[in-house]
Amino acid sequence: MQRQLANMRQSLFDQGYLDEQFIQLEELQDDANPNFVEEVVTLYYRDSARLVQNIEQALEKNPLDFNKLDGIMHQFKGRSSSIGAKKVKIECTQFREYCRSGSAEGCKRTFQQLKKEYATLRKKLEAYFQLARQVGPVEKACRSK
């Protein structure tokens, strides 16, 4: 099962869902902070729900307020990068590009993509954490680059 966990983890990296920042999070997890990674990710999703909602609302306006969208997305990007959500971050960057160029279509399209990545990552991480819990708290997935 440990191997399964390790593989799962590795695939997350390989598939580009996570980047090195996630490793940083893992490094911060220790005896004093045994569930740090999970906590941070949970916090991330909880807070981001609101952000996602804000963006959706903002995208429904006409005309689009690109500055505002850019601002929200900037924050979203910041925190996505903080947890190592690589694909989400990429979509955020793309979104901001469209904001700067003033493309409403591009923004909306990218946002749909972003939401997809965001949800996918969430599922994968949830599965990962679940497995990690089963494996045991002492178990620390070994990092593989």
Place this chain on the structure above:
Amino acid sequence: MTVEKITGDNENLDNFPVGLRVLAVDDDPTCLMLLDTLLKKCQYHVTSTSHARVALKMLRENKDRLDLVISDVHMPDMDGFKLLELVGLEMDLPVIMLSANSDPKLVMKGVTHGACDYLVKPVRIEELRNIWQHVIRRKKFDSKNQNKSADQLNSNRTSGEGQGNQMTSNADQNGKFNRKRKDEEDENEDNGNESEDPATQKKPRVVWSIELHRKFVAAVNQLGIEKAVPKRILDLMNVEGLTRENVASHLQKYRLYLKRISSVATQQANMVAAFGVKDSPFMRIGPFEGLGDFRSLAGPGRLANAALSPYTTGGMLGRLNSPANVNLQNLTPSALIQPQNLSDSINPLGKMHPVPPSANQNPSLFQGSPSSLELDQLQQNKCATGIVNFNAVDNSRMQTARTISSSDSMVTGAPGNNPMMLRGNYQQSLSGGGFPNQPSHNTVSFNPDSFNLLNGGIIQSSQMQQPNSLLSTEPLHSQRATNSTQENNFSNGFYLQNNPIFISSTSMALPLDDSRDMQCQEGLVGDIQNITQTPSQSWGEQGQSYGQNSELTFSSLNAHAPSSQSLDQGSGILNEKMGNFVNGRLGGGASTLMQQNENEATESRARSNENFLLEQPKVTGGFVPRTYDSLDDMMNAMIKREQDETIPNCDFGFDDYSFGPSI
């Protein structure tokens, strides 16, 4: 937000950088949590918060318990750069900016605003392991500055001469003042040891303590404000280690502050005129003519508030005055007399130096909501130059004594002043605790005249204090780059202090102690808070007791005077008082006032005040406490007011009190 109290040594260089006390500010909970954990991993002592205002509060009350601040750039309640400036001005702590945006323009902005470093998210732990260098570097500079001595000067002279030109160029690069040759030598003295790269060295900032500022003001007054030149001031002050540049920049700020006060006063005068004069007691004092009816002010008051926004306390006072005319009457005759002095001129304020810390006590009377603390700060800023003199006085204690008298005057004569002060306090306190009482708006009524006097001091202080906004918005920026920070610090602290004086004088007999307690509780920065508090307190008192309690208030204030606690507390209390005051006013604070007075008496009053304040709103029902996000907001509000007298309360950074109609 977690606060870790470090009871250990400040300079634990043995184990450095372990134990470095860092304050982390980031509105994003995810990032904040991450940052917090990262810092803890580096074995630092971390305090984290997601609100910049709270951070400021913490910094003010724990100035010597924090070594470093890391702050995000984009924050909803306050711009990261503003916070950066404020921290630099007031506390002279190294600040590191943090952002997901690596745009060089932003980085440059960080640098010009005085950031020690700029990190890009996601931040790695390796980067955080090195942040301690900023603390050490700053400490070294500061100690260097303090160790100035003739010998050093001489030795530096030789080296300085060679570097003179370089220094000049460096100075220019750094945006420092153009220094004369000898000044450069002075600079070299500071930077001499690090002359390898003078361009990167900053002259140690001179912190303008109350003492220092007092000397400065005394010197300026002695020379006459028109004739005050930095060199002469410097000579008069006779402070070792102070350079002409320090004085020059400080003088510049001081002048700006005076201008501000006078313009505000004018504004107030206008406003007052608009509102009409009310009550003889005020009339007596003269300058309070404008106080008029609070109610009437309610409407226009808003404007006044707007104008006074920085003077929230003042506004409060105004309001107090109108209905508080009664109160004033109750004021002890001596108190009334005192106001005369206050209203005479700013200079007389100087005399007020000896004002007892009663001001501090006053705050307690105020019962104002914790927000009042903020107010206090605001007020402090608002303090007129006169107050500055007071502030110069070492402690709010003086103020209290003075405040009592001055407060009287304030109350009677210069309602305007008080409002300002109150406002300031409110703002300050508001920001601190979000207390419902935000008299700031209430302060509508203000006596232009008294305002000038009192406000002058307060304004000054407020200006300084606010420095956040004021300084930041003004050329201080450039100053900041240079050594303005010193001045800023000075001004802030100084002015703040002044405020307390005013406040106290304004009949805020409110026990400053209480306010102080409140403040402490609130965690507001001391001086400013105290100052603001007192006024606020008195104002609040005024409002509340409308007359009946006024006497009580005053007496209580006076009583407290001696117990004036740290300015911080005072201001906090003032704010609180103010809050209460405001509430009281609205809801017929007579009883509250009484309560307040009594509460004041106790040390724990602050708390009770808080409660009281909080309750007050309910009583009055009309208040919608407004919290000032920061001094900046206050300052901005002030600026706004000045520009736009009819600014509705809402415009202020503070929360709007719905005083008007409710009154």
